[in-house]
Amino acid sequence: MLHLLYILAFTVLAFLAVGNLIRSLMSFSRQSQRHPATRGGFGYGASSQKTAPHPELLDERGQVVKEPLMVLRSMDVEDAREQLDAIYKESPGHSHDEQDEK
Numbered sequence: 001m002l003h004l005l006y007i008l009a010f011t012v013l014a015f016l017a018v019g020n021l022i023r024s025l026m027s028f029s030r031q032s033q034r035h036p037a038t039r040g041g042f043g044y045g046a047s048s049q050k051t052a053p054h055p056e057l058l059d060e061r062g063q064v065v066k067e068p069l070m071v072l073r074s075m076d077v078e079d080a081r082e083q084l085d086a087i088y089k090e091s092p093g094h095s096h097d098e099q100d101e102k
Contacts, residue, residue: 059065088094 053064056069057065
């Protein structure tokens with residue numbers, strides 16, 4: 001008898017959750033149809049409602065940066081190892097022993 005009560009309770013909860021999901025999707029659909037320009041990008045477009053982009057995407061004058069924010073240069077494993085060794089040898093805690101010269 002208790003098992004049937006659990007099944008009934010979880011069935012009711014599942015129907016409530018699915019109903020809530022459908023209502024949320026419908027309200028989201030209505031909202032996106034009201035403001036089509038705000039769906040992609042930063043909200044600049046035909047709509048009068050403008051949202052500001054993140055401050056890190058703005059330059060000193062407050063204009064949106066249109067260039068890449070990070071440029072990665074590919075390097076060889078040996079070049080990276082040499083640079084790391086040079087940094088390690090220049091570090092303040094590094095002692096120049098015979099073991100390091102190997």
